Amino acid sequence: MKIIADENMPKVRALFSHLGEVTLVNGRNLTHEQVKGADILLVRSVTKVNKALLEGSQIRFVGSATIGVDHIDLDYLSQKGIQFSSAPGCNAQAVADYVFSGLSHLYLAKGVKWLDRKIGILGYGNVGKTVYQRFKALGCDVCVYDPLKQHEDNEAANFVSLADVLSCQVVSLHAPLTKAGEYPTVDMISGAELEQLAADSVIISAGRGGVINESALIARYHKLQGQLHLVMDVWDGEPSINPSLLSLVDIATPHIAGYSKQGREKGSWMVYQALCEFLQLPTKIAYKEAISAGNISSIQLFDGVCKEEMLARSMHALYDVARDDARLRYQYRQNTKENIFDWLRKNYVERDEFNTCQVKHHSEQATLTAVGFNQS
Numbered sequence: 105m106k107i108i109a110d111e112n113m114p115k116v117r118a119l120f121s122h123l124g125e126v127t128l129v130n131g132r133n134l135t136h137e138q139v140k141g142a143d144i145l146l147v148r149s150v151t152k153v154n155k156a157l158l159e160g161s162q163i164r165f166v167g168s169a170t171i172g173v174d175h176i177d178l179d180y181l182s183q184k185g186i187q188f189s190s191a192p193g194c195n196a197q198a199v200a201d202y203v204f205s206g207l208s209h210l211y212l213a214k215g216v217k218w219l220d221r222k223i224g225i226l227g228y229g230n231v232g233k234t235v236y237q238r239f240k241a242l243g244c245d246v247c248v249y250d251p252l253k254q255h256e257d258n259e260a261a262n263f264v265s266l267a268d269v270l271s272c273q274v275v276s277l278h279a280p281l282t283k284a285g286e287y288p289t290v291d292m293i294s295g296a297e298l299e300q301l302a303a304d305s306v307i308i309s310a311g312r313g314g315v316i317n318e319s320a321l322i323a324r325y326h327k328l329q330g331q332l333h334l335v336m337d338v339w340d341g342e343p344s345i346n347p348s349l350l351s352l353v354d355i356a357t358p359h360i361a362g363y364s365k366q367g368r369e370k371g372s373w374m375v376y377q378a379l380c381e382f383l384q385l386p387t388k389i390a391y392k393e394a395i396s397a398g399n400i401s402s403i404q405l406f407d408g409v410c411k412e413e414m415l416a417r418s419m420h421a422l423y424d425v426a427r428d429d430a431r432l433r434y435q436y437r438q439n440t441k442e443n444i445f446d447w448l449r450k451n452y453v454e455r456d457e458f459n460t461c462q463v464k465h466h467s468e469q470a471t472l473t474a475v476g477f478n479q480s
């Protein structure tokens with residue numbers, strides 16, 4: 105059996121070699137020619153899986169080691185009877201870590217205190233819910249807009265309108281990119297919606313580029329005379345980044361919010377498990393073997409000036425989002441690489457999830473658990 109797999113899937117050979125002959129490819133440039141003799145295709149978000157790629161091939165199973173599925177033509181796969189599996193929730197903790205690291209950066213760099221602010225979340229799926237629950241556990245005033253979830257989970261969360269979410273002082277975006285259905289998200293936050301944003305608000309965009317209209321965002325930024333704090337991980341037209349937007353944002357990262365070591369490994373493992381099930385073969389590699397432990401198991405923390413500072417110190421011991429911003433800006437300034445965005449992703453400096461580490465503090469244990477650190 106021939107397996108074509110994206111070279112950026114961690115542990116791909118270790119997991120899949122006992123199932124077939126694994127060939128690693130650059131997912132961004134994958135061609136029909138490369139795929140046509142294979143049985144199994146394993147991708148990440150940079151490969152468009154559609155008729156153009158698959159027609160006439162013998163692919164029977166497509167796995168995507170990602171949460172998002174906007175790169176997959178699901179209708180085409182189902183028409184052709186090709187089994188599909190993704191990795192729902194694999195990197196939800198990683199994205200939540202990114203959100204809180206981003207807020208901590210804004211506190212340290214600009215004095216933005218966020219714990220007392222009103223928080224609005226777009227999308228209450230695996231990521232949005234994780235982020236929501238962390239804010240809630242921290243005692244924040246948090247609300248969410250998700251028209252597809254609010255009927256089934258109305259008790260659990262504070263569901264409000266889109267306008268209400270956008271008028272919060274911190275807005276975190278976690279909706280998928282969708283072009284059809286009752287509530288398509290492409291360009292859903294454009295000129296009129298951005299009018300809701302007040303001066304000094306924070307926007308964190310770690311869902312998909314294209315949900316927020318970048319030209320409208322730039323216009324709103326200027327209208328507010330720069331009084332907007334922007335943490336951007338995803339971009340319209342990746343792997344390109346609009347340089348006019350890049351120059352305005354506080355944190356710019358190359359779509360790595362989900363790139364914790366454990367989150368990426370979980371993505372590979374979930375697809376591995378799904379493929380074994382499809383092939384009706386036993387999984388030979390257990391979850392525990394496939395997912396790495398963290399590098400720092402515990403930290404003793406002494407007092408900071410305020411909670412925001414204490415949280416920033418502890419989070420940044422594991423992951424400071426500013427390092428990814430610095431790497432990106434450095435490479436764009438140097439401008440010596442053909443595809444800087446993909447290079448940064450491929451050469452990503454590993455980071456562990458907050459939940460791999462226990463942070464000890466004499467009086468704020470509950471706060472540290474709330475933000476995602478291990479409590480055991």
Ligand SMILES: NC(=O)c1ccc[n+]([C@@H]2O[C@H](COP(=O)([O-])OP(=O)(O)OC[C@H]3O[C@@H](n4cnc5c(N)ncnc54)[C@H](O)[C@@H]3O)[C@@H](O)[C@H]2O)c1
Pocket residue numbers: 171172173192193195196199226227228229230231232233249250251252253278279280281282287288289292310311312337338359360361362363
């Ligand atoms: N930056 C990254 O590295 C990264 C990592 C993981 C996921 N993502 C993106 O974040 C998205 C969310 O991840 P998830 O795991 O929570 O996905 P999910 O599928 O579990 O949840 C998505 C949620 O968005 C809601 N939604 C759909 N349309 C909406 C709309 N118009 N308005 C508001 N909410 C809407 C859905 O009802 C659902 O609850 C993914 O689709 C993916 O594109 C990005």
Ligand SMILES: O=C(O)[C@H](O)[C@H](O)COP(=O)(O)O
Pocket residue numbers: 112147148149150169170171172173195359361362363
């Ligand atoms: O949808 C996802 O899971 C994330 O966006 C994922 O982290 C993207 O990473 P990629 O597949 O592009 O490497």
